[in-house]
Amino acid sequence: MKEETRKDISYNPKAIEHKWQEKWEADKLYRSVIDESKPKHYALTMLPYPSGDLHIGHWYAMTPSDARARFMRMRGYNVLFPMGFDAFGLPAENAAIKEGIHPMKRTYENIERMRKQMKTMGAMFDWEREAVSSDPEYYKWTEWFFIQLYKAGLAYRKLSAVDWCPKDNTTLAREQVIGEDRRCERCGTPVVKKELEQWFFRATKYADELLNFDGLDWPERVKTLQTNWINRSEGASVIFKTESGDEIEIFTTRPDTLWGATFMVFSPEHPLVDKVTTPENKAAVEAYQAQAARQSDIEREAVDKEKTGVFTGGYAINPVNNERIPIWVADYVLMSYGTGAIMAVPAHDERDFAFAKKYGLPIVEVIRPEGQEEAGELQEAYIGEGVMVNSGPFNGTKVNTEKGRKNPGISAVIDWLEEKGIGKESVNYRYRDWLISRQRYWGAPIPMIHCDVHGWNPVPEDQLPVMLPEDVEWKPTGESPLKLHPTWKNTTCPVCGEPATRETDTMDTFMCSSWYHLRYLSPHYDKGPFDEAEYNYWMPVDTYTGGIEHATMHLLYTRFFHKALRDAGIVEGNEPMMQLRNQGMVLGEDNEKMSKSRGNVIAPDVLVDRYGADTVRAYIMFFARWEMGAPWDSQGIEGSARWIRRIWVLFTDPSTTAQDASDSSGSASAEVKRTLRRKAHQTLRKVTHDFENFEFNTIVSSLMELLNEMYKAREAGAVGSPEWNEAQDIYLRMLAPVAPHIAEELWTNHLGKPYSIHQQQWPKFDEEAAKEDVIELPVQINGKVRDRITVPAEAGEEEIKAAALASETVRKYLDGKEPKKVIVAHKRLVSIVI
RNA sequence: GCCGAAGUGGCGGAAUAGGCAGACGCGCACGACUCAAAAUCGUGUUCCCUACGGGAAUGAGGGUUCGAUUCCCUCCUUCGGCACCA
Missing domain, CATH: 3.40.50.620 (HUPs)
Incomplete structure (x- = not known):
């Protein structure tokens, strides 16, 4: 071992990373098989589209997810962390049209390249479970x-x-x-x-x-x-009738304002438009419909656009009071929402108000602020609470601003509508x-x-x-x-x-990506979409990681899909993915979104070649809060590279290794060794907590701090002591999920511990070791820090108070007077008010 | 317009059961090593001041509190989502 240490004196990621990747693969170290003796953990990260090259965004999404999966594995879980390709899709076909390359050829070439690039991450993907959605054995299902x-x-x-x-x-x-x-x-x-x-x-x-x-x-x-995407709204559906007896169903969230409906509006595409239109209005209505059809949705749906419409000449009967009300056609009513027809209540709806003002349609107030007299001509639609007026049997009924049944006015009217058989409680969604x-x-x-x-x-x-x-x-x-x-x-x-x-x-x-998490369970299974035994063991997905951009797409589709399969008796449970975390985005160094046209793209292959995968992984975890993302910094990665090199040096430098340091072994004071052990266990507590909470950046910074502490301890002669050996052991185990290659190399080849570090348990935390012996407390006088006192960690409130008041600085400020108030914020600070 | 997230040194970011603001790192400065440079190591690095010492500061203003980056109110900026949704 000594010779090897001398030989590999400087850190050379190229020499170690590929070596371990091959060995891990040959040893099937990351093969996940059912093991009933262990709790399972299904960690899933969104699968990529095979676009050509792996980009830094893939690394940003995948390597912290991998680190956490590794952490869970070391904590005793049987972890499944699969990978595959969402391989169908437009880009390959568009390229085929342009360049004449068959999308199949292109897709599979890209997959091969990206799989190779992914393997440089040193992730614990179980490649035997790889699923490719464009394989016939996949798309069959x-x-x-x-x-x-x-x-x-x-x-x-x-x-x-x-x-x-x-x-x-x-x-x-x-x-x-x-x-x-x-x-x-x-x-x-x-x-x-x-x-x-x-x-x-x-x-x-x-x-x-x-x-x-x-x-x-x-x-x-x-x-x-x-x-918000589903946008549920509660209200009522009410049947109006045309004068010729055709039913017009409308949806309203304000059935309490039915008595104020002074006209109706149809969307230009509404099927009854032709029928209600009188001969003398036919030309105008058809012209309006034609114009609406020509306009794009963007023009039509512009909010600030002035409302337009035409009268059909037809009339409807308001079922609550049998009033004869005109039917208009206007493009502010959309065929794609509700029934494509509305009752218009200009007194209490801004859009209807604007329309009524423009075309001189009647406005009838039916909700009035409590205790207020009739307002005369309304200047704007009134949306607030009040009591119902001009509303027949409901005059005096209170109305608040709640939706649906929570609103007494709405609730009372719905009951009445249902009783009379002219309407019913109803729910509408934007969701399509x-x-x-x-x-x-x-x-x-x-x-x-x-x-x-x-x-x-x-x-x-x-x-x-x-x-x-x-x-x-x-x-x-x-x-x-x-x-x-x-x-x-x-x-x-x-x-x-x-x-x-x-x-x-x-x-x-x-559709393909709605169920890929099921295909990973048994990608080559041919008797069904998945092997039942695998399903029963692994599902549901425990932790799912990926970008927020899929919030209303993939993540909604896959939930729907799961529920549909559940009802078809194919899967169990109500949800496919129990825990979800989103990573942010890596921006270019210019703080802009990375794109080829901007020329600000960071290529992970180049970084791996220059620094090694461990450094890239470490920097990715370190440089931003994971869920926030941040611009890339080519200088910044040097810090992570330095950290990894410093780890290497500390663990391989002959003056550091135990067997070479026997002369200095144990020369450190008990205090130094105690401090080292305390820091190691405090770091362990912090790193464990942060892994649980996806706080990758502070995992790395805590490990940096502990390394700095270990360098100090080395200077003070701690090398070779039990505390030193323990710190080394804990350090590499904590490092393993972050930088799996160097951790393995140092563990197996330099410390001579049993291969593989990735099959070891997470270190055991010792509360006693992490405890402080003495604590330093700041003493505030009138809110300003004026002094610091040192007390035993187990000191009680009275003892702390006495120590603070005994301080010379405090006595100087007090000048013989009694303090008004002394507050001891437990183990944190003393606050004295004079 | 509605909903949501975020504003902390030159930069990325730490710290919220209310308790030392700026951990860790980048960058920068100075020093050591070197013929020199790189690398490495060490020291310093929020701002202001008559600098031993004191004051200000977490987007702005106000409030609660012995004490606020953290809680409450008003506002500003940036980003994201939805938008004539009846």
């Missing part, structure tokens, strides 16, 4: 799940105006249209509306359940985003059903067959997977090659056996 949802009545086909990305040539789910200007989540192109028949999942069926986060340890932020059809090739085929006689039927399950044909051509128009393929879509009807055609659309890739 994605298709199978579609059929299960279809059978459960959760998949349906509907003609509707859907969002279409003209650049990517496909429809998008509502969640994938982002921002005020309604852009495609992938490519940033503004989307347009298109009338298409498409497949949907009935996610809205689970809206209420998705609002319930009981038992989930998820960030408030994500829960809020999902709650999940549109999953994509007019693209590189995705899991939707396993449905259309027959002219028998309509749509699923592909028989024994014929799965519906394989993607490989002999396909791309047209520059971007049209799906599945549609253009000469034979692929031809098949037979599963009901009658006559010629029929396949669905040529593929599934949204979020």
